[in-house]
Amino acid sequence: MQFMPAIDLATLLHFSHQNCIAICAFLVPATFFTTGHTAWAFLFDGSLYRIRLSAACASVFALLLFLHVSSWFVIGVVTPVTFILSGLGGTCLFVNALAVAMTPDLELVPRLKTQFLAKT
Template identity: 45%
Template sequence: MIELISTLADLSRTHCVGICGFLIPLDLTLTGCTFLLLVTQRSQPIVTRCAIAACTVSVLIFLHISSWFSIGVVTPVTFILSGLGLLCLSVNLSAIYGYSQFQRYLPHMKNLVLTHLPQRVPVGKV
């Protein structure tokens, strides 16, 4: 079992650029989709599925980063990726567990944003 984990960690470090180049955009895209689904008031099961997918990617990012921490590599990049993974994970867990509160306050947030947007002048009318 320990040999398998060691092999997977070596594989993770060997293909770091490819793994990060795939996981980071995927995590940001799925988190953005979760937020978009919340704002467009989709049903809770749909939002939950998207958020669970994004949480899974965030956990994979943490496992990848832990392979670097396990050999003593501590760089700004590892902390930035940890922070990004933590941010995406917290947004998605908030979407899962705070769905009803978000839906309750969404109309108030929309009104707040709409009142601060500049008014558009129709074309041809000055």
């Protein structure tokens, strides 16, 4: 009996390469906006649940973007766009991880809120 993997990697890579513009057109804004929402929730909302939910969604988008760009590295496509997109994914992962790691320090958030509102 021959073992068949649940997902054929070659088919997945082919799909990623054939639909690159559509995948990037969705993942880049989704990654950017959900990471922005995580930062907004961290700075102004303070709800632990909202910060973690937003960071989880943003991290999924960033990981998918990073995997998509990695599929281009696998076949040897090394262009500035691949480096920019992988940098975007890595930066968003860092911001989300930082927001989740700092959520226990929520006494910092009211001070930031007060300082921001006092300046406006």
